[in-house]
Each structure stands twice: as structure tokens, then as C-alpha cells.
Amino acid sequence: MRVLVVNAGSSSLKxxxxxxxxxxxxxxxxxxxxxxxxxxxxxxxxxxxxxxDAVGHRIVHGGERFAGPVRLDVAVEAALRELVDLxxxxxxxxxxxxxxxxxxxxxxxxxxxxxxxxxxTLSAAASTYALPEGWxxxxxxxxxxxxxxSHAYAARRAAxxxxxxxxxxxxxxxxxxxxxxxxxxxDGKSVDTTMGFTPLEGLVMATRSGSIxxxxxxxxxxxxxxxxxxxxxxxxxxxxxxxxxxxxxxRELLGREDSVARLAVDVYIRSLRAGIxxxxxxxxxxxxxxxxxGVGENSPKIRSFAADGLAFLxxxxxxxxxxxxxxxxxxxxxxxxxxTLVIAAREDLEIARQVREVLEK
Numbered sequence: 275m276r277v278l279v280v281n282a283g284s285s286s287l288k289x290x291x292x293x294x295x296x297x298x299x300x301x302x303x304x305x306x307x308x309x310x311x312x313x314x315x316x317x318x319x320x321x322x323x324x325x326x327d328a329v330g331h332r333i334v335h336g337g338e339r340f341a342g343p344v345r346l347d348v349a350v351e352a353a354l355r356e357l358v359d360l361x362x363x364x365x366x367x368x369x370x371x372x373x374x375x376x377x378x379x380x381x382x383x384x385x386x387x388x389x390x391x392x393x394x395t396l397s398a399a400a401s402t403y404a405l406p407e408g409w410x411x412x413x414x415x416x417x418x419x420x421x422x423x424s425h426a427y428a429a430r431r432a433a434x435x436x437x438x439x440x441x442x443x444x445x446x447x448x449x450x451x452x453x454x455x456x457x458x459x460x461d462g463k464s465v466d467t468t469m470g471f472t473p474l475e476g477l478v479m480a481t482r483s484g485s486i487x488x489x490x491x492x493x494x495x496x497x498x499x500x501x502x503x504x505x506x507x508x509x510x511x512x513x514x515x516x517x518x519x520x521x522x523x524x525r526e527l528l529g530r531e532d533s534v535a536r537l538a539v540d541v542y543i544r545s546l547r548a549g550i551x552x553x554x555x556x557x558x559x560x561x562x563x564x565x566x567x568g569v570g571e572n573s574p575k576i577r578s579f580a581a582d583g584l585a586f587l588x589x590x591x592x593x594x595x596x597x598x599x600x601x602x603x604x605x606x607x608x609x610x611x612x613x614t615l616v617i618a619a620r621e622d623l624e625i626a627r628q629v630r631e632v633l634e635k
Contacts (some may be wrong), residue, residue, distance in 0.1 A: 275633070277626040278326035278382070282371040284364075284452070287311060291324050292626045299324045311370040317378055329384040330629040331372050332423060332621060334364035336388035338414060343391070343628035346372070346384040354386065360414070361472075363510065385629040392422030395463040400556070403471070417475075419467035421449045425457040427624040428564045431617050433462075435602060436562055444557045446550055449619065450576070451567035452480040452522065454546075458553035466556035468549050474509055478545040480522035483513035515542060524569050524576065543576070547583045554587055562613040563589060571616055577605070581614065588612040 276299070281288040287306040291299045302319040304312065331346070337357045344350055351372070358365045376384065393401075401417045402410070409415055428447040433440045440462035447457045454477040458466040468476030478484040494500040508517075516522040518538035527535045554560050564570075565577050574596045581591045588611035595605040599616075606614045 275328060275630055276324065276326045277629045278320075278323070278329045278375075278379075279332075279622045279625045280329060280371050280375055281332045281621060281625070282306065282311075282364075282367040284367075287316070287367075287371055288622075289316075289319055289323060290622050291326050292622060296623055296626060298622070306367065306371075308367075311367070311374045313374045313377070316371075316374045320375075320378055326379075326382060328629050328633055329375055329379065329382045330625040331368065331375070331384060331386050332389065332625055333368045333372075333386045334389045334420065335361040335418070336386075336390045336394075337418075338416070340386070340388050341391055341394040343385050343387045343632050345632050346376075346386050350386065360418075364473075383633055385632045387423060387625045387628045389420045389422045390418045392426045393417075393419030393457070393464045393467050396465065396467070400466050415471060417467070417470040419455070419457070419464065420469045420473045421453065421455045421457075422464070423621040423624045424449045424566060424619050425455075425459065425464065425467070427620050428566045428617050429457070429459040429462060430624075431602060431620075432562050432564050432613075432615050435604060435615055435617070436613055438561065443561055444559050445562045445564060446553045446557070446560065447564045447566065448546070448550070448570055448580075449567045450477075450546075450565065450570035450573075451619070453482065454479045454567070454569070456549045456553050458556040460557055466553055468553075477549055478518075478542045479514045480524070481511050481514045481516045483509045483517070484545055524573060528573065528575050539579070543579045543583070546576075546580050550580065550584060551587070560587055560589075560612050562615055564615045564617050566617045566619045568619075571618055577614070577616070589614060 275294055277292050279290045285307055287304045290301040293299055300323050304315050304319060335357050339353060403415055405415055425447045429445050432445050433443050445459045449455050453473055455467060455469040457464050474482050475485050495502060515538050518541060519527055519534050527538050569576055577596055578591060581589050590607035590610040591605045591614050592607045602617045604613055604615055
């Protein structure tokens with residue numbers, strides 16, 4: 275089965291066709307600012323791609339209803355549109371891409387693969403906010419978690435690289451890109467993660483604040499009369515590394531030697547180490563840790579800085595292995611009890627796998 279994978283990101287639309295052996299036959303990347311999808315550009319891209327037998331759409335939010343991939347039909351699409359208010363920055367783009375592809379390739383069976391679904395295995399204790407019960411029930415307030423497609427693939431690939439069964443395998447997956455999140459994975463299932471009701475919770479990111487005191491936010495609104503819309507925009511687009519240093523580019527920050535850049539990196543690393551420690555606690559042990567995503571894969575310094583503060587967990591990297599190599603690999607020090615792995619983010623492979631899982635039943 276050839277699968278057309280449709281991945282709508284924050285500013286682009288990525289299309290890829292994978293064959294039955296998961297080889298990438300061809301890809302196209304289109305500019306897609308905000309929630310707009312240029313149907314003519316999509317049509318031109320599809321004309322250049324090999325024929326596919328099915329389509330897999332990355333959908334950011336599956337809410338409480340979708341705990342796994344599902345074949346798309348009118349009822350499912352209607353349900354996805356009802357979830358827009360839970361992910362107003364991401365869901366509209368995914369739905370616009372779905373509309374464009376469906377109109378151009380209506381004959382292809384289509385499957386939705388959800389970023390939130392991997393974390394539906396969180397326990398009640400891990401997914402529940404300590405908020406009034408009426409609020410939680412009325413508004414669906416819970417920790418959903420995100421980046422699930424990346425975390426699922428990274429955990430599966432880590433088991434392969436270490437020649438371990440996913441059963442009784444304890445791994446922390448660190449998806450570090452413009453957005454960043456961690457997942458604690460036991461027996462192939464997510465038991466904890468850093469993102470919550472929205473992708474703002476958790477780690478310090480490129481432009482997102484990560485977790486901060488909620489009292490600070492209510493103080494800004496009630497005592498300093500900050501407009502909630504301005505606050506939301508700042509937390510999403512003008513915080514994180516951007517707010518600390520004026521740039522969201524980790525490569526630039528690591529190349530600078532001024533105190534502002536050093537503080538930004540220090541805050542980022544402190545957040546990352548704290549999150550890894552929390553995930554290890556959730557697992558009650560640790561066999562491996564994975565770095566994936568743009569920063570996770572391409573920044574030896576960030577991997578080294580993180581590991582330097584985690585020796586008590588048995589994490590240590592070999593400098594030569596950390597600095598060299600480009601494929602999925604083990605960069606652990608010889609005497610480390612926990613394996614440290616670098617794995618390329620391959621949401622496309624996970625989406626294609628889920629498409630086949632649904633359509634080949």
C-alpha cells in the first residue's frame with residue numbers, strides 16, 4: 275500500500291508518498307501561512323507525486339473521543355471541526371489540508387492520525403488537573419499531551435536500536451524542535467508527558483513560555499489589565515527563547531557568548547533537565563533516553579548540556595559519538611547504565627503505519 279502522508283505544520287504543508295516498505299518515493303513542501311491552503315498549489319504538487327492508494331492526515335487534536343487512528347468519513351470530519359476551539363492555532367490548518375486533498379483525491383480512503391492519541395494511556399492521576407469538578411466536566415479540562423506521533427515512533431525505534439522488546443522497556447523521548455515536549459514511555463505506552471491541555475505547558479520552547487505560575491497570568495489580567503488576547507499571543511509567539519533573548523534560533527544562541535544568550539540557554543536546559551527528571555520519576559526507572567526533533571537531532575551541545583546534569587540517572591554521552599554521525603545512533607558513554615540515542619523524527623512513518631493498521635484490518 276502506497277500512502278500519501280499529509281502533514282500540516284505551523285507555516286507549511288508537507289506531502290510525502292511512502293511505498294509498502296516505507297521508502298519515501300517523493301516529497302513536496304508548500305508554504306501555508308496561518309490556516310490557508312492554496313488548493314491550486316496542492317493540485318500541482320499532487321500531479322508531481324506518484325500515485326497513492328490511501329491518505330494519512332496528521333491531526334493535532336483528537337479530544338477525548340479519538341484514542342487512535344480512524345478512517346475519515348462525514349461524521350468523523352464533523353467531530354474534528356468541533357475540536358477547533360481546543361487547538362485554534364493548529365486544527366484549522368489540518369482541516370484545510372484535509373478539505374483540499376479530499377476534493378482533489380476523493381477516491382482515496384483517508385485516515386486521521388492524532389498527535390494527542392498516543393497520550394490517551396495516561397492514568398487519571400497523570401491526566402487530571404486539580405480544578406473544580408464542574409469545570410473539568412463542562413469544559414473537558416484535562417492533560418491531552420501532544421507530539422504523540424513523534425513520541426510513538428521514537429519509542430518504537432529506540433526499542434529496535436537497543437534490541438529490546440517494547441515490553442518492560444522504559445524510555446524517555448525528548449522531542450525538541452520549535453515546540454518541545456517529553457514523554458515517559460513504558461511498554462510502548464505513554465504514562466506521562468510535559469504538554470497538557472495546550473502545547474504551552476511544559477518545557478521552555480522557541481517562542482512558547484512553557485509552564486509558568488498561573489497566578490502571574492491572572493495578576494497581569496486583573497491587576498495590570500493586560501488584554502487576554504495580547505497575553506495569549508505573547509505566551510505563544512513572543513516568549514520562550516524569543517522572549518529571553520530576542521531570537522528563537524538555538525543555533526544562534528549557542529554561537530553567541532553574551533550574558534543574554536547564556537541565560538536563555540541556561541533557562542532552556544534547566545527546564546529540560548527538570549522535565550527529564552520528572553519523566554524518570556513517572557517511569558520508576560530508565561533504560562534509554564531519546565533526542566529527536568530539529569534541536570534534539572542536530573545540537574550536540576544541547577544533548578551534552580542536558581546529560582551533564584543527569585549523571586545521577588545513569589545518563590552519560592561519549593563526546594566523540596555525540597559530535598559525529600548523522601543516522602539514528604547510540605551516543606552513550608561506554609560505562610553509562612542508560613542508553614542515550616539520537617533518532618530522526620519520522621512522523622511520516624508513524625502516520626503511514628497507522629493508515630495501514632486501520633485499512634488492512
